[in-house]
Amino acid sequence: MQSWKRxxxxxxxxxxxxxxxxxGVSPLLRLAVPSRPLPGAPQGWPRxxxxxxxxxxxxxxxxxxxxxxxxxxxxxSGCNWAAxxxxxQCRGGGLKVFVHPAPGPISETHRRILASIEGSRYHTFxxxxxxxxxxxxxxxxxxxxxxxxxxxxxxKNHLVLSLHPAPRPKTFQLGQAMVAEASxxxxxxxxxxxxxxxxxxxxxxxxxxxxxxxxxxxxxxxxTLVALAEERGGWRTAGTDSSACPWDGRCEQDPGPEQTHxxxxxxxxxxxxxxxxRSDALRFLQAxxxxxxxxxxxxxxxxxxxxxxxxxxxxxxADERLPLQVLAALQEMPPARVLALRQQTQFLWDxxxxxxxxxxxxxxxxxxxxxxxxxxxxxxxxxxxxxxLLALPTFSTSPQDFxxxxxxxxxxxVGRFSALIWVGAEGQPPLxxxxxxxxxxxxAQILVLWSSERPLPPxxxxxxxxxxxxxxxxxxxxxxxxxLHSAISTDAILSLDAHTSLSTSEVDFxxxxxxxxxxxxxxFLTWSHFWDKxxxxxxxxxxRANEFSMVLTTAAFYHRYYHTLFTRSLPKALRSLAxxxxxxxxxxxxxxxxAVTKLPPIKxxxxxxxxxxxxxxxxxxxxxxxxxxxxxCINLMAAEFGHMPLVSSRLRLDPVLFKDxxxxxxxxxxxxxxx
Numbered sequence: 001m002q003s004w005k006r007x008x009x010x011x012x013x014x015x016x017x018x019x020x021x022x023x024g025v026s027p028l029l030r031l032a033v034p035s036r037p038l039p040g041a042p043q044g045w046p047r048x049x050x051x052x053x054x055x056x057x058x059x060x061x062x063x064x065x066x067x068x069x070x071x072x073x074x075x076x077s078g079c080n081w082a083a084x085x086x087x088x089q090c091r092g093g094g095l096k097v098f099v100h101p102a103p104g105p106i107s108e109t110h111r112r113i114l115a116s117i118e119g120s121r122y123h124t125f126x127x128x129x130x131x132x133x134x135x136x137x138x139x140x141x142x143x144x145x146x147x148x149x150x151x152x153x154x155x156k157n158h159l160v161l162s163l164h165p166a167p168r169p170k171t172f173q174l175g176q177a178m179v180a181e182a183s184x185x186x187x188x189x190x191x192x193x194x195x196x197x198x199x200x201x202x203x204x205x206x207x208x209x210x211x212x213x214x215x216x217x218x219x220x221x222x223x224t225l226v227a228l229a230e231e232r233g234g235w236r237t238a239g240t241d242s243s244a245c246p247w248d249g250r251c252e253q254d255p256g257p258e259q260t261h262x263x264x265x266x267x268x269x270x271x272x273x274x275x276x277x278r279s280d281a282l283r284f285l286q287a288x289x290x291x292x293x294x295x296x297x298x299x300x301x302x303x304x305x306x307x308x309x310x311x312x313x314x315x316x317x318a319d320e321r322l323p324l325q326v327l328a329a330l331q332e333m334p335p336a337r338v339l340a341l342r343q344q345t346q347f348l349w350d351x352x353x354x355x356x357x358x359x360x361x362x363x364x365x366x367x368x369x370x371x372x373x374x375x376x377x378x379x380x381x382x383x384x385x386x387x388x389l390l391a392l393p394t395f396s397t398s399p400q401d402f403x404x405x406x407x408x409x410x411x412x413x414v415g416r417f418s419a420l421i422w423v424g425a426e427g428q429p430p431l432x433x434x435x436x437x438x439x440x441x442x443x444a445q446i447l448v449l450w451s452s453e454r455p456l457p458p459x460x461x462x463x464x465x466x467x468x469x470x471x472x473x474x475x476x477x478x479x480x481x482x483x484l485h486s487a488i489s490t491d492a493i494l495s496l497d498a499h500t501s502l503s504t505s506e507v508d509f510x511x512x513x514x515x516x517x518x519x520x521x522x523x524f525l526t527w528s529h530f531w532d533k534x535x536x537x538x539x540x541x542x543x544r545a546n547e548f549s550m551v552l553t554t555a556a557f558y559h560r561y562y563h564t565l566f567t568r569s570l571p572k573a574l575r576s577l578a579x580x581x582x583x584x585x586x587x588x589x590x591x592x593x594x595a596v597t598k599l600p601p602i603k604x605x606x607x608x609x610x611x612x613x614x615x616x617x618x619x620x621x622x623x624x625x626x627x628x629x630x631x632x633c634i635n636l637m638a639a640e641f642g643h644m645p646l647v648s649s650r651l652r653l654d655p656v657l658f659k660d661x662x663x664x665x666x667x668x669x670x671x672x673x674x675x
Contacts, residue, residue, distance in 0.1 A: 080193050084176035086157055087371055090131035094394055095368035097122045098130035100149040109356075110136060112206050116357045119571040122364050127151060132367060135177070137162040159367065163200060163356070180363050183281035183301040192370075195363050196302040198353055199281040208642015209354025212346035213266055214291025225331065227269035227292060229283040235267040266290040270338060271330050276300045276320060288314075288349040293341045295330070305352065308366050308382045314344035344383075351387030355642060361389055369393075380405065386596045395564045403491070403559035404519040404597065416444035417492035417511055417557065422474075422481040427452045430498040431463050437494065438465040439504040442511045444490050445469075451476045478582045479575050481553070482566040482589060490560070491518070497554040505671040509655050510604055514557035519597050521558045521590065523551030524606040529634060529646050538634045538644065540587070549646040550590040551601040558593065565592055574640055577633055584633035591637050591645055600649030605658070607672070 090096075099117055102110065113136065117123050124130050135149060137160055152158070155177030162181040180195035189196060227235040272287035274280050276299040284304075287294040296303075297320035303311050311317075318326040352362045365388055369376035372393060380399050381391040391402055399405035419437045421430055429448075437443055445467055450456055451474035462469060470487050474480040481495065492514060494507065506524070514522040526548035529540040540550070566575075570592065578585040590601065638644050655669045664670055 079176055079190065081370055084156065084193070085178070085370075089157060090371045095122050095132060095364060095371055096124040096130050097132045097134050097364060098124055098127045099134045099136065100151070102136070113356070113360060116207070116360060119573065120361060121568050122361075131157065131371065132364075133158045135160050161360070161363070163197065178367075183278050183304075185278060185301055189302045192307065195366055196304050196306055197359060197363065198285050198304040200356070200359075201282055201285070204356055205354065205642065206356045209358070210289070211354070211643075212289055212291055212349050214342055214346050224269040226271045226273055226295075226327070227267035228273045229275065229280055235269070235272070237267070237269055267292045271295050271316075273297060274299075285349075285353055288345045288353060291342050291345050293338070293345065295326070305362055305366060308369065308377070308388065309348065309352070310379060310383045313383060314341055314348055347385050347387070351385070351389065357642075358389065365389060385598075390565065390569070390596050392564055392568060394568065395561055401561075403561055406518060414515070415492070416442045416490055417494050418444055418488045418490045419446045419494045419496060420449060420481060420485070420488070421446065421496045421498060422449045422478075423452050423498045426454075427498040429457055429461055433496060433498065433500060433502065434463055434465060434469070436502055436504050437496070437507055438467050440507045440511070442508060443467050447472055447485065447487055449474045449481055451478075451480055477579045478585045479578050482563055482585070484563050484567050488560055488563075493558055493560050493563070495553040495556050495558065500555045502555055503671050505669040506604075509669050509672070510557055513602060513604060513653050517602050518559055520599055521551050521556050521593050521601040522604065523553070523556030523601060524604050525552040525555060526550060526601075526603050527552065527586070528648065529644070537632075538638055540634050546650045547648050548603055549600060549648045550586065551603065552586050553589055562589070562593060565596070571640065574637060577636060581633050584637075587633050588637060591641060594647055595641060595645040598645075598647065600647040600651075603649070603652045605652065605654050605672070
């Protein structure tokens with residue numbers, strides 16, 4: 001009898017559990033009950049059993065950086081990277097792209113994209129030298145595509161670039177061509193072969209772009225928790241005390257305070273709920289720019305650049321069928337996790353999505369990584385500032401070789417520096433400067449870049465030094481000092497002019513400061529930029545003031561990687577501008593470093609022995625002569641960059657005990673007190 005009762009109880013429990021599963025209660029249990037943490041595992045957000053609901057709630061240390069993602073079977077085509085792309089055509093040190101000419105008149109957008117590619121390091125004018133042949137399809141969604149070019153070759157090694165999400169007509173045979181289009185559906189996207197682009201709004205900036213709008217990284221107690229993208233435009237917001245599911249009209253709970261702002265472009269909330277329809281993909285970029293963490297509700301479109309960008313660090317993928325559980329999970333998310341996600345949205349927006357030019361270059365860089373294979377960017381470079389577009393694999397594929405990844409790698413720069421002394425048109429051998437620099441305990445070598453019109457002095461005219469002294473003949477251009485020189489053997493470079501006067505103690509102290517800030521420029525003489533409201537343009541001045549934004553390269557330390565960026569990343573038009581106006585080369589180098597680091601330079605104390613330098617008359621400065629457009633380099637460079645990258649600072653670093661009334665024996669840089 002007791003055995004029969006036990007069997008009956010067991011059958012009743014089994015039937016009840018089966019009924020709960022059929023009624024759909026099981027997902028609630030799988031969401032609410034976390035698994036038991038493993039011994040030694042990092043304690044943070046719980047490891048949900050329903051990993052498909054909250055993909056990005058894992059701690060950063062739980063997911064390896066470069067674990068290969070499981071590949072999905074390609075849909076609708078048998079093409080993949082190995083079968084439909086011939087990498088043997090990719091010779092040399094980088095991806096070379098040839099753009100097929102348009103068969104007829106082109107639009108302004110088409111022309112600007114062509115100019116952007118032609119001015120980049122990817123472009124070649126010869127289709128025989130090209131590794132990738134680009135076919136621009138820039139028709140409006142309602143228009144017909146352009147005819148296939150003559151050298152189509154079945155689409156082999158071709159990329160069809162379409163910034164519009166229009167469906168491709170059946171008459172357009174792709175063949176073996178790759179497709180880069182906006183928000184492709186998961187059914188038609190071929191992972192590892194096609195490239196997913198973001199859906200761009202009308203009037204998206206072509207170059208530079210607007211910065212991120214996030215003002216406060218951590219949520220304020222009174223800040224709106226969620227914002228829901230609405231079909232008619234705008235965002236509908238709900239407060240933190242709302243217990244309802246904001247996107248499900250069947251919820252019976254009190255919806256709480258809600259506001260609708262159809263006229264506001266960017267949302268003002270901590271989380272942005274975005275439906276999974278393809279038409280809602282436009283809100284994804286709005287959320288990124290606003291610093292609002294995107295919560296994608298069962299998206300049916302491929303996330304942009306998903307091949308290289310780790311979206312688990314900036315976005316959340318949730319199940320739209322479980323609204324209440326998702327909202328509860330968002331309310332309980334730790335502030336540290338919210339901070340990390342919001343910071344990542346701002347980095348990704350600025351690095352890859354703020355302009356059309358960055359989107360195109362990111363597309364080409366993604367394909368170049370496929371060509372390089374094991375020599376491509378690691379995940380850290382794609383998903384950490386300053387991003388893969390500014391971390392060139394032609395320089396190195398190891399993050400430790402770059403000046404801005406030392407903190408992430410937990411390493412510090414040691415070693416010595418190379419002094420690069422530039423001798424101008426009427427210069428003479430800088431004998432005293434060479435002796436002062438050679439006396440530094442950190443100096444590894446001295447290189448003299450001879451760009452003078454006078455003949456090169458014989459070897460006997462140069463001083464004897466304890467470090468190697470090498471003389472390099474330049475091309476009589478001021479930009480030569482920032483080109484790649486194979487003779488440089490150290491990471492640190494001390495850039496000097498022949499007329500500069502420095503002491504050995506100043507050199508030693510400057511190098512010790514640079515070792516703590518290897519990503520920045522560290523120098524003695526400074527300039528500052530300003531906005532002239534009356535003229536409506538930028539200006540800069542050399543007047544001594546507490547605030548500054550540039551250091552002169554006549555006496556400055558920086559990392560040799562910036563020579564690689566200057567040579568291979570900057571457009572030729574900018575380098576030509578610097579050669580035409582010699583003083584503009586300092587502005588250009590400061591623009592480049594500030595655009596990479598988003599940080600100001602470091603200023604050091606300088607004595608009376610330094611010769612002051614003054615820039616050419618800038619717009620807004622009070623000079624007796626009107627400025628000529630050719631010398632207005634700061635405005636021309638700001639227009640070329642698309643924004644003003646310079647950052648102002650008031651920080652100056654002095655050596656400890658410098659000019660203090662203490663024992664001379666305690667002072668490490670005693671000679672700095674000399675007038």
